[in-house]
Structures are given as structure tokens and as C-alpha cells.
Amino acid sequence: MSTRSDRRWAELARELEFTRLPELRRQAEGWRNGLTGLTALLAVLVLLKGRDDLTGLPAWARGTATGLLVAAFVLLTTGSLLAVRAAHGTPEREILLGGQALRRWTEQEVARVTRALAWASVCCVLGVILVVGALVVAWVTTSDSATHRVQVRTNTGVMCGELILVDPQQVAIRTETGGQISLPRATVQSVQPAKSC
Numbered sequence: 181m182s183t184r185s186d187r188r189w190a191e192l193a194r195e196l197e198f199t200r201l202p203e204l205r206r207q208a209e210g211w212r213n214g215l216t217g218l219t220a221l222l223a224v225l226v227l228l229k230g231r232d233d234l235t236g237l238p239a240w241a242r243g244t245a246t247g248l249l250v251a252a253f254v255l256l257t258t259g260s261l262l263a264v265r266a267a268h269g270t271p272e273r274e275i276l277l278g279g280q281a282l283r284r285w286t287e288q289e290v291a292r293v294t295r296a297l298a299w300a301s302v303c304c305v306l307g308v309i310l311v312v313g314a315l316v317v318a319w320v321t322t323s324d325s326a327t328h329r330v331q332v333r334t335n336t337g338v339m340c341g342e343l344i345l346v347d348p349q350q351v352a353i354r355t356e357t358g359g360q361i362s363l364p365r366a367t368v369q370s371v372q373p374a375k376s377c
Contacts, residue, residue: 201286204293208266211300215263218304219256222249222311241321245314252310259303266296331374334367340377 237245269289328343332353341353344360351371352362
């Protein structure tokens, strides 16, 4: 490398001391925007879709998934607040007029911003992991929805089983004990969903 190139790199290294805080603030704004978006998305999904999806889960799974989602929301909100603090700082009580005082404040602020960004990224990753954990709990514990259990009321009585076929001539169900049963449509009074038989 040439002497001129070495000198330019040395100048850039010296300037880095003065540009580090604004660069960190820009990074923090990006984290703030991302975390705020993730938190808003999670809140919308939980408020609009979450309750319908969790109602079919067993009680322990519903509690676990809800706890994971609440913890994820808290972590993502905390990460957003840390990123906001890193991006904008805190109001100072005094204005720094001296060069050395400004230098000390800048060094301390760089350390605080770096620490806040590190914690914001940890909160973001943990929040996403908890959301994925809640989804896994919901997927693993959800019963198979492909079976549609129905209660069929006929002239002769009530039958319960898995719905197989409904057409103008017949209603076919599969019972746990009797296998497949075809009922003439004229004898069927009602067909209603059933949670269990």
C-alpha cells in the first residue's frame, strides 16, 4: 500500500471517533422500526385471530400458548423501547460546553447506545422464539380437524359419528361401533355438529 493510502485510512480511523454515535443512532432507528412493526403485527394477530385459534386447545396448551404470546409481546415492547432510547437518547440536564466534557459524554453515550442495541436485539430474538413456541404448542395440541363429527336425529332415534356423505338421497356416517351407516334422507330430521360421540 502507498503512503497516501495509509494516510487516508488513518484519517478515516480518526474521524470514526466523531461519527460513531450518529451511526449507532441510525442503526437504532432501524431496530426501533423493525421491533415496533413486529410488536404491532403480534398484537393484531393476537387480538383479531388468536382467541379463535386457541379455543380448540386443551386447557394446559391454551395457558402455555397464551403465556408465551404475552411474554413475547412484553419482550418485543421492551426491545422497541430500548431501541427508541438508543435512537434518541435521554434528555440531559446540562448542556456540555467544554470539549473534554463533550468527549466524555459521547463515549458514555456510545457505550449506553451499544448496550441498549444489544439488549434490543436479544429481546427481538427471544420474542420471535416465543411466538414460534406458541405456534408449535398450538399446532401440536390441535386435534385433527379433518374429521367432522355430527349428531344425526332420525325418526327412530339419534346417531353420532363422523360425517362421510350428504346428498339428496342419503346421509352417511361412520360410527365407532357400527362402521359405516347410510340413512335415507327422508328419515333424517336434523344433522348437527358434535364435539364428541
